[in-house]
Amino acid sequence: MKFLYLAIDLFSVIIPLAFSFHPKINFYKKWRSFFIANCLVAFLFIIWDILFTKLGVWGFNPDYIMGLYFFNLPIEEVLFFICIPFSCVFTYYCLNLFTSIKWKSLTGNIFIFVLSSFLLVTGLIFYKRIYTSVTFTSLAFVLLFLQFILKVNWLGKFFTIYPVLLIPFFIVNGILTGSGIRQPVVWYNNNENTGIRLFTIPVEDIFYGLELILLTVLFYEYFNSKSRHPETIT
Template identity: 50%
Template sequence: MWQYTYLAINFFTVIICFLFSFHPKINFHRHFKAFLMAAVLVAAFFIAWDVWFTKIGVWWFNDRYLLGKRLFGLPIEELMFFICIPFSCVFTYFCLDKFFKLDWKKNIERIFVIISIVILLCLSFYFRDRIYPFTTFLTTAISLFLLHFILKVKWIGKASFIYLILMPGFLAVNGILTGTGLDSPIVNYNPDKIIGIRIFTIPVEDTIYGYEMILWNLFFFYKFKRKEETQMNNL
């Protein structure tokens, strides 16, 4: 039964959110197409990153907890991860944004983004000899710059707050993946390629990696959602 462990993690991460997507006061199911388009687009980048890091030994997977089927050198459960996790996060953001006013003032959000970029760039330079933190901090800094200053999104502060709300779930899921409650981790990390600071069993870089992934999922989800709504209004 252990070979179903990673699959079960994906399933239980998404099932509650999926069921509530059909609630008449939420109706997130109407936006499944927009979400899938966004998730697949963002996943293409992160899967390429995953394939590269797996190939050079930054991390690897424990076959004991896997079905054994692989694509691009990655377990199929790992590919599902890039759909299941974003679904739960985007759904949660959608719900909280629908029922609560969580918007930040423009100036406060800009200060937050600038400070975050500076900190991330400093960290990427400091850890330039360790590929996981270097790549993660640098690409997240670039992502924040693009989203805020080039693409002019106005929800980074709100998304950051909601990501913080989601952190207990993140720690639970990533905790199991990195070995919490198991005899050995499902995902193993090369200690020479990471900072070495962990939240329980989770490399601290994972929190920034997940943050960047969710930001881009939100951006493309709302982009495709607006396009769908425009097409519907033109009918």
């Protein structure tokens, strides 16, 4: 079982990796944009992960990891921040390629305002619980920034697609948090979260994952637009 976390990482990425070369998809042509975006966002989240692991917000079961570490993180946890965003951005790219999704401006404004307000209020209510407060408040500010400052035009399609991304999310995070196995791969200190779980998954994980993928898509879209218009690069 020492290779369980590694196997989860690899199985989550193997199909998107293979289909990246499908002639109707050609996602491999977008790899440069993705990996630049991924490096930037993964760097931030790995620092976050290192700090929260040190603070005991969460930790890792040695029975399910190889024992190789980057600072205090198992190497499998570092790979998580590559494999999961890759799979999610691949799915986002494919659904965006074969479907036309667009929200009206008013719909987007209302949705983001309501969601951000909920996140901010919840983050303040649980201000003593660091996982909840940091995740909810940071995500709220990211959403408000994207919608009302940057005014990106892809948030509607992102939130339309995100429920699809939650399907593999529940499978992967379910196993990591103990579904179907004797003990969790990743354990959580319930003193630092709301204690609300969907099956075995802390509800905060949904918003943590949302922020991870949302920021990756933000930079992916930015670098992808630059690659389509190289003359704008100074």
